[in-house]
Amino acid sequence: MRTTVWILGDQLLEQHPALMAAVAEEGRNHLHVVLVESRARAARLPYQRKKLVLLFSAMRHYAVMLKEQGYAVEILRAADMLSGLRKHIAAWRPDRIYCMAASEYAGRRFQERLDSRLGVPVVVLPNTQFLSGQFDPIPKPQAGKRYVMENFYRAMRRHFNLLMEQDGKPTGDLWNYDAENRRPLPKGTLPPERLRFEPDEITRQVMQEVAVIDNGVGTVDGFDLAVNHREATQAFLDFLDHRLESFGPYEDAMSSRSDILFHSLLSPYLNIGLLEPLPVAQLAEARFRDGQATLQSVEGFIRQVIGWREFIYWQYWRQMPGLKEVNFWNAHCSLPGFFWNAETDMNCLRIVLERALHYGYTHHIERLMVLSNFCLLAGISPQQVTDWFTACFVDAYEWVMLPNVLGMGLHADGGIIATKPYIASANYINKMSDYCAACRYDPKLRHGQNACPFNLLYWNFLIQHEQILRSGPRMGPNVLSLRRIGIKEQQAIQQQAGELSAIFSLVDLDPP
Numbered sequence: 001m002r003t004t005v006w007i008l009g010d011q012l013l014e015q016h017p018a019l020m021a022a023v024a025e026e027g028r029n030h031l032h033v034v035l036v037e038s039r040a041r042a043a044r045l046p047y048q049r050k051k052l053v054l055l056f057s058a059m060r061h062y063a064v065m066l067k068e069q070g071y072a073v074e075i076l077r078a079a080d081m082l083s084g085l086r087k088h089i090a091a092w093r094p095d096r097i098y099c100m101a102a103s104e105y106a107g108r109r110f111q112e113r114l115d116s117r118l119g120v121p122v123v124v125l126p127n128t129q130f131l132s133g134q135f136d137p138i139p140k141p142q143a144g145k146r147y148v149m150e151n152f153y154r155a156m157r158r159h160f161n162l163l164m165e166q167d168g169k170p171t172g173d174l175w176n177y178d179a180e181n182r183r184p185l186p187k188g189t190l191p192p193e194r195l196r197f198e199p200d201e202i203t204r205q206v207m208q209e210v211a212v213i214d215n216g217v218g219t220v221d222g223f224d225l226a227v228n229h230r231e232a233t234q235a236f237l238d239f240l241d242h243r244l245e246s247f248g249p250y251e252d253a254m255s256s257r258s259d260i261l262f263h264s265l266l267s268p269y270l271n272i273g274l275l276e277p278l279p280v281a282q283l284a285e286a287r288f289r290d291g292q293a294t295l296q297s298v299e300g301f302i303r304q305v306i307g308w309r310e311f312i313y314w315q316y317w318r319q320m321p322g323l324k325e326v327n328f329w330n331a332h333c334s335l336p337g338f339f340w341n342a343e344t345d346m347n348c349l350r351i352v353l354e355r356a357l358h359y360g361y362t363h364h365i366e367r368l369m370v371l372s373n374f375c376l377l378a379g380i381s382p383q384q385v386t387d388w389f390t391a392c393f394v395d396a397y398e399w400v401m402l403p404n405v406l407g408m409g410l411h412a413d414g415g416i417i418a419t420k421p422y423i424a425s426a427n428y429i430n431k432m433s434d435y436c437a438a439c440r441y442d443p444k445l446r447h448g449q450n451a452c453p454f455n456l457l458y459w460n461f462l463i464q465h466e467q468i469l470r471s472g473p474r475m476g477p478n479v480l481s482l483r484r485i486g487i488k489e490q491q492a493i494q495q496q497a498g499e500l501s502a503i504f505s506l507v508d509l510d511p512p
């Protein structure tokens with residue numbers, strides 16, 4: 001029996017279930033492993049070039065690793081996935097294909113129809129990259145019912161025995177230390193430099209190939225990410241040794257002095273299988289048990305990995321395929337051009353956009369409270385925003401980007417993922433960052449020539465959507481503060497906010 005094991009580029013697991021299953025049944029002699037570099041997939045959008053380098057280099061390093069383990073491995077460069085697989089089948093003539101379920105919707109539908117298109121039986125094994133595949137806290141969700149992350153997270157902690165005591169209580173008696181984790185970065189504090197990796201020969205070759213792709217974001221210059229399991233583990237240990245301790249308190253801080261602050265920068269690796277969530281969470285817990293990190297930081301980190309990450313994946317599958325089209329606020333404006341070149345005098349946006357465009361990374365709060373906050377307040381079309389996020393970030397994959405952007409960032413799903421819209425005026429950005437101090441706008445002014453555009457847009461949004469916001473209990477305090485603003489000032493805000501559309505060259509994509 002000749003078997004092909006087809007491994008997707010974002011499934012570079014050390015113990016890939018399709019490979020393990022095929023070897024357990026037939027041994028290694030009649031087995032070919034195939035990875036396909038699809039040109040059509042890489043050209044679908046103008047992707048971040050550093051993401052393409054990461055993906056292709058990691059695939060090629062993975063192939064080398066499997067060859068060293070004695071497997072026959074082929075990397076196929078093809079126009080698209082189907083033609084790549086057809087080429088392989090014509091040459092090797094397998095009796096069956098083993099693969100692992102794709103984490104994305106279109107990929108899974110493609111796999112379901114594959115045997116009829118290839119004329120070979122295709123066995124699709126369950127995806128093991130997510131813990132919610134092993135234990136689903138909400139196996140039968142009710143239609144229309146809202147599920148909150150907190151309960152999901154607690155069930156995951158109990159099931160995987162993370163930060164739990166023998167009496168069934170959470171370690172430290174609290175499930176959540178969020179209230180202690182909202183500090184701005186103190187003046188003069190410089191977070192430690194992260195570990196950077198010198199590109200090897202394989203990566204340099206990929207960089208040359210990606211550099212000449214016409215349609216891309218950013219450049220390949222300065223690529224320094226991990227591209228194999230060994231390096232990704234080193235990057236993780238570097239986080240545990242140097243940043244985990246301060247992860248919690250400064251989780252929400254933003255600074256012009258550092259892009260990652262005390263964050264882990266592990267999403268690019270977790271998302272393609274170079275790291276796996278359970279060992280990552282367990283090793284972080286061990287640092288607390290050994291007295292090397294506080295509970296506040298370790299709980300905060302574990303919450304991200306087994307709480308938010310898993311909940312987001314669960315929500316993606318619950319809401320697809322409809323999630324792509326959601327537009328709760330009926331937002332139809334085009335994305336301003338400065339999102340593609342960072343040429344804006346709004347200092348917070350300029351700094352964060354430069355990071356996204358050049359490095360493909362900004363940390364969570366910048367994605368949420370600067371980028372998507374702006375897009376939600378300015379009424380940008382959710383689909384334009386998702387295309388932009390997909391194009392720019394090194395860790396962008398549909399299963400994680402859609403729920404985060406549409407659900408958490410833009411509240412375009414009407415509150416299924418996040419219980420309130422994450423909107424804020426300049427006050428929040430000023431409190432949590434050093435951006436406003438160097439900005440030409442005044443974060444304290446609500447309107448007028450020097451008023452911060454975030455303020456104009458924020459108050460305008462509250463005025464425009466007052467009725468809807470009033471009906472959501474968690475938005476009450478924000479809307480109530482509108483009462484402090486007289487009708488004349490409200491009119492001035494609305495007029496000036498309207499003028500911003502011209503300044504940002506926002507085009508209504510769907511005029512009435």
Ligand SMILES: Cc1cc2nc3c(=O)[nH]c(=O)nc-3n(C[C@H](O)[C@H](O)[C@H](O)COP(=O)(O)OP(=O)(O)OC[C@H]3O[C@@H](n4cnc5c(N)ncnc54)[C@H](O)[C@@H]3O)c2cc1C
Binds near residue numbers: 264401
């Ligand atoms: C608008 C918006 C867009 C986003 N787009 C992406 C994306 O394309 N790809 C992506 O991986 N994440 C995305 N996120 C989630 C989150 O911002 C990133 O996972 C995180 O910033 C990655 O940086 P880090 O590894 O330093 O994370 P850390 O802050 O160190 O967190 C540790 C890990 O927890 C996980 N995690 C934390 N928050 C989330 C979350 N909300 N959803 C999923 N996993 C989470 C990640 O795997 C991350 O590596 C987005 C969030 C928002 C608000």
Ligand code: SF4
Binds near residue numbers: 345425435436439
């Ligand atoms: S003043 Fe406004 S635009 Fe300028 S950095 Fe602060 S929040 Fe951003």
